[in-house]
Each structure stands twice: as structure tokens, then as C-alpha cells.
Amino acid sequence: MTAVGAQRTVRPPALPSLTGLRFVAATAVFGYHYLYLLDGRAQQLFLPVFGRGGAGVGLFFVLSGFVLAWTRQPGDTPRRFYQRRVARILPVYALAWLTAGVVLLALHRRLDVPVAALNALLLQSWVPDWHVYFGWNGVAWSLSCEAFFYAVFPFAIDEKTLRRGRERFDIYCAPCHAKTGEGDGMVVRRGYRRPPSYHTDRLRTAPVGHFFDVITNGFGAMPDLAAQVKVDDRWAIAAYIRVLQLSEHASLDDVPAADRAELDRAPGGPR
Numbered sequence: 001m002t003a004v005g006a007q008r009t010v011r012p013p014a015l016p017s018l019t020g021l022r023f024v025a026a027t028a029v030f031g032y033h034y035l036y037l038l039d040g041r042a043q044q045l046f047l048p049v050f051g052r053g054g055a056g057v058g059l060f061f062v063l064s065g066f067v068l069a070w071t072r073q074p075g076d077t078p079r080r081f082y083q084r085r086v087a088r089i090l091p092v093y094a095l096a097w098l099t100a101g102v103v104l105l106a107l108h109r110r111l112d113v114p115v116a117a118l119n120a121l122l123l124q125s126w127v128p129d130w131h132v133y134f135g136w137n138g139v140a141w142s143l144s145c146e147a148f149f150y151a152v153f154p155f156a157i158d159e160k161t162l163r164r165g166r167e168r169f170d171i172y173c174a175p176c177h178a179k180t181g182e183g184d185g186m187v188v189r190r191g192y193r194r195p196p197s198y199h200t201d202r203l204r205t206a207p208v209g210h211f212f213d214v215i216t217n218g219f220g221a222m223p224d225l226a227a228q229v230k231v232d233d234r235w236a237i238a239a240y241i242r243v244l245q246l247s248e249h250a251s252l253d254d255v256p257a258a259d260r261a262e263l264d265r266a267p268g269g270p271r
């Protein structure tokens with residue numbers, strides 16, 4: 001095996017406990033679907049247990065994001081990441097898409113071309129009509145959602161990204177928003193309009209895309225910074241703002257036990 005090959009096969013340690021979690025999620029989803037096959041008393045009996053079983057899909061989404069972050073190779077680029085995802089998903093997806101087409105044709109003697117196209121492009125879940133999102137290979141609706149999740153934060157957030165985000169934030173945003181994000185930066189203390197704190201509930205629950213959007217298009221009295229901050233850096237800043245927000249709402253429980261002694265030594269000690 002070449003050095004490059006050897007490097008590629010470096011894998012993070014396995015996470016056996018995840019198998020157990022997958023089992024719970026899969027059982028919940030299975031039970032939820034099984035409810036539809038039951039009727040009367042049997043359905044009443046299982047409804048309290050599996051009625052919310054669909055939440056298992058949400059758990060799978062979270063788990064899948066976690067596993068993607070966990071198995072990430074050091075020095076990975078977005079391009080290589082997407083190449084690997086496409087290589088992994090596309091062949092199986094194409095096969096399932098074709099199989100569904102053959103079955104639908106055999107059953108109905110006709111095909112719905114727009115539905116076929118949306119499903120081929122993983123866009124079916126954008127149309128809130130079950131004839132569309134369930135209209136081809138029904139279970140693939142969740143993959144359509146996952147494709148959307150990939151687009152929401154289009155790269156992995158690692159230490160390098162956050163450092164870059166902090167650097168850019170301190171240059172382009174902190175003069176007004178302050179390094180803490182409180183909104184009392186130097187320019188504001190000299191009379192510029194005070195921006196809202198990032199630590200309000202409204203901005204803490206705003207989607208990351210909102211921060212990207214404000215940098216790109218400006219917001220009210222704030223001019224846009226599209227010319228100064230390039231696209232990748234806008235995402236890095238948005239990620240760093242999330243860090244700022246977390247930092248103001250962290251408790252001692254968020255610090256790994258091994259690092260708590262360090263806090264006691266820090267000036268001011270734990271809060």
C-alpha cells in the first residue's frame with residue numbers, strides 16, 4: 001500500500017455505543033410504520049408507544065451529522081468530502097430510483113415525469129404534496145431532507161474554520177459588535193448606532209443563514225460587507241458567532257470533567 005493509501009485508511013476509533021442508539025431509532029421508526037398495519041384495539045395499544053416513533057428519523061439525522069463529523073479526515077476539503085458522499089450515495093440511490101420506476105410503470109402503465117425528475121434530483125421534499133414526496137421511491141423523502149441539511153452549513157466546522165472566523169470577526173464586526181458580540185464596540189462607544197446583542201433569544205435561535213445574509217446584504221442601518229468579506233469567510237464568521245453565543249450560555253457542566261481544574265486556575269475562576 002502506498003503512503004497515500006495508508007493515510008486514507010486512517011480511521012477514528014469505532015463507536016460501539018452508536019449501534020445501540022441506531023437500534024432504538026430503527027425500532028421507533030419500524031413501530032411507527034407498523035401502526036398502520038394494525039387496527040382497532042391493537043392500534044390503540046401501541047399508539048402511546050410508537051405514535052411518536054417518527055421522531056426516530058430526526059434522531060437518525062442528528063446521528064448521521066455526528067458520524068460525518070467523527071469520521072472526518074484531517075485536512076479534508078469540502079470537494080473531497082462531497083465526492084465521497086456522492087460516490088457512497090449516488091449508485092444505490094440511482095438503482096433504487098430505477099427500480100421504483102420499473103415497479104410504478106408495471107403498476108400504473110404510465111409515469112409522472114416531473115415527479116421522477118424531482119426525485120432524481122433529490123428535490124422531492126421541497127414540494128409539500130405527498131403525491132410528490134412519496135410519489136416515486138417513498139422512503140427517499142428523508143434523503144431529500146438530508147441533501148438540504150448538507151446545503152445549510154456547507155462545510156465542516158473545525159478549529160481552523162473557527163480561528164479564521166474569529167480573526168475575520170475581530171477585524172470586520174467587532175469594531176461595532178464588540179469582541180463579545182454585546183454590541184458595544186469602539187465605533188458604537190463613539191456614537192454609532194448600537195446593534196442588538198447576539199445573546200438575545202431572537203438572535204440565538206436565528207438560523208446561521210441569517211448571519212450570512214446580514215453580512216451579504218446588510219441589515220437596517222448596518223451596511224453590507226459583501227465586498228470586504230468573501231463567501232467562505234462569511235460562513236466562518238457565522239460559525240464563530242455561534243461560538244460566542246454558546247460561550248455566554250455555557251455552564252460548568254459543558255466543560256469536560258478533565259478540563260475543569262484548568263478553570264479553577266484561570267483568573268476569576270469558574271462562574
Ligand code: HEC
Binds near residue numbers: 174211
Ligand atoms: C459599522 C458598524 C457595524 C459593523 C462593522 C458591523 N455591524 Fe452588524 N450591525 C450594526 C448595526 C448598527 C446593526 C443594527 C441595524 C438595525 O437594526 O438597523 C447591526 C445588526 C447586525 C445583526 C442583527 C440583525 C438582526 O436580525 O437584528 C447581525 C447578525 C450583524 N449585524 C452581524 C454583523 C457581522 C457578522 C458583521 C461583520 C462581518 C457586522 N455585523 C459588522 C453595525 C455594524
